Amino acid sequence: MALITLRQLLDHAAEHGYGVPAFNINNMEQGLAIMKAAEKCDAPVIMQASRGARSYAGDIMLRHMIQALSEMFPKIPLCMHQDHGNNEATCLSAIKHGFTSVMMDGSLKEDMKTPADWDYNVAITKAVADMAHWVGASVEGELGVLGNLETGEAAKEDGSGAEGKLSKEQLLTDPDEAAEFVKLTKVDALAIACGTSHGAYKFSQKPTGETLAISQIEKIHAKIPNVHLVMHGSSSVPQYLQDLINESGGEMPQTYGVPVEEIERGIKSGVRKVNIDTDNRMALTGQFRKVAKDKPTEFDPRKFMIPAMEEMTKLCLDRFERFGTAGNASKIDVISMDDMAKRYADGSLDPKVN
Numbered sequence: 001m002a003l004i005t006l007r008q009l010l011d012h013a014a015e016h017g018y019g020v021p022a023f024n025i026n027n028m029e030q031g032l033a034i035m036k037a038a039e040k041c042d043a044p045v046i047m048q049a050s051r052g053a054r055s056y057a058g059d060i061m062l063r064h065m066i067q068a069l070s071e072m073f074p075k076i077p078l079c080m081h082q083d084h085g086n087n088e089a090t091c092l093s094a095i096k097h098g099f100t101s102v103m104m105d106g107s108l109k110e111d112m113k114t115p116a117d118w119d120y121n122v123a124i125t126k127a128v129a130d131m132a133h134w135v136g137a138s139v140e141g142e143l144g145v146l147g148n149l150e151t152g153e154a155a156k157e158d159g160s161g162a163e164g165k166l167s168k169e170q171l172l173t174d175p176d177e178a179a180e181f182v183k184l185t186k187v188d189a190l191a192i193a194c195g196t197s198h199g200a201y202k203f204s205q206k207p208t209g210e211t212l213a214i215s216q217i218e219k220i221h222a223k224i225p226n227v228h229l230v231m232h233g234s235s236s237v238p239q240y241l242q243d244l245i246n247e248s249g250g251e252m253p254q255t256y257g258v259p260v261e262e263i264e265r266g267i268k269s270g271v272r273k274v275n276i277d278t279d280n281r282m283a284l285t286g287q288f289r290k291v292a293k294d295k296p297t298e299f300d301p302r303k304f305m306i307p308a309m310e311e312m313t314k315l316c317l318d319r320f321e322r323f324g325t326a327g328n329a330s331k332i333d334v335i336s337m338d339d340m341a342k343r344y345a346d347g348s349l350d351p352k353v354n
């Protein structure tokens with residue numbers, strides 16, 4: 001099966017009221033773990049590669065890996081997405097390497113640390129959307145800056161995260177601005193800020209409405225009901241994985257992520273793409289550690305990788321089921337990128353925003 005674009009997949013998700021997890025990948029094992037989960041429950045897939053993933057695996061490796069996965073799992077529509085593109089070159093080179101979708105993250109400047117202003121964000125996102133749409137690729141933009149509503153800080157350990165203190169206005173996407181932003185840039189999906197941040201250390205206790213503002217998503221959705229919303233930083237950092245890591249020699253301080261039921265609430269309010277990386281990292285490394293602790297003489301990496309992949313598959317399967325993605329792969333007829341390009345050109349994919 002050909003690769004699917006983000007736009008087609010999220011249009012289907014919106015029509016049928018479900019969300020799609022977007023899982024980060026860096027290697028073959030993560031790709032296989034996701035596809036096995038998708039095959040088990042008939043779910044369409046979004047895989048995304050960060051700039052870090054592209055330099056880790058290499059663009060040629062990633063391109064062939066994605067092709068191999070779609071050949072191995074021909075019944076699963078697979079979208080390949082650039083996560084947090086920092087400029088035009090990152091986004092265009094991703095499309096050249098077979099990605100069907102890109103995120104132009106103009107909420108931050110090119111260094112991915114300095115919060116950008118409105119004019120910068122609109123100009124660069126519009127430029128990327130114009131070019132991507134000529135070849136039928138999809139574009140996700142971001143308005144608002146990810147960060148903790150209590151401390152005003154973004155996550156420290158991440159490849160993309162603001163430096164310095166952020167104001168409440170920056171940390172919560174404004175509904176009127178969101179409408180204006182989508183109208184001006186014509187993005188296919190909009191990442192919004194609502195108190196989540198990247199990495200494992202999102203909240204110091206179980207989040208409340210004060211620290212995780214799903215109500216903000218509801219306000220944005222009320223203003224732009226036809227726009228596909230994206231939640232970044234959506235790992236749940238499950239307690240069982242913290243325990244698995246810490247019982248196997250790890251030293252992760254106690255932390256709290258985004259409860260899956262809060263994501264389900266978001267999905268009821270227009271969230272269609274849910275970004276998850278940290279949970280899968282924890283699933284994999286938790287099992288590495290367990291094997292290392294239980295079998296100190298073991299040195300065959302496959303003996304570490306197999307339980308690690310199984311742990312990750314279990315997590316992906318759970319999210320496909322909870323988000324309502326399961327059961328939808330077989331209902332989608334993939335539209336080619338060339339066809340998508342024609343639809344952009346004739347205006348039929350223009351955003352519906354008042």
Ligand SMILES: O=C(CO)COP(=O)(O)O
Binds near residue numbers: 083198232233234279
């Ligand atoms: O938003 C993400 C990737 O863009 C990943 O978020 P997590 O760190 O919560 O998994």
Ligand SMILES: O=C[C@H](O)COP(=O)(O)O
Binds near residue numbers: 160199278
């Ligand atoms: O955006 C954050 C993702 O978790 C990717 O992280 P990374 O840049 O370390 O690959």
Ligand SMILES: [Zn+2]
Binds near residue numbers: 108
């Ligand atoms: Zn961002």
Ligand SMILES: [Zn+2]
Binds near residue numbers: 198232233
């Ligand atoms: Zn992100």
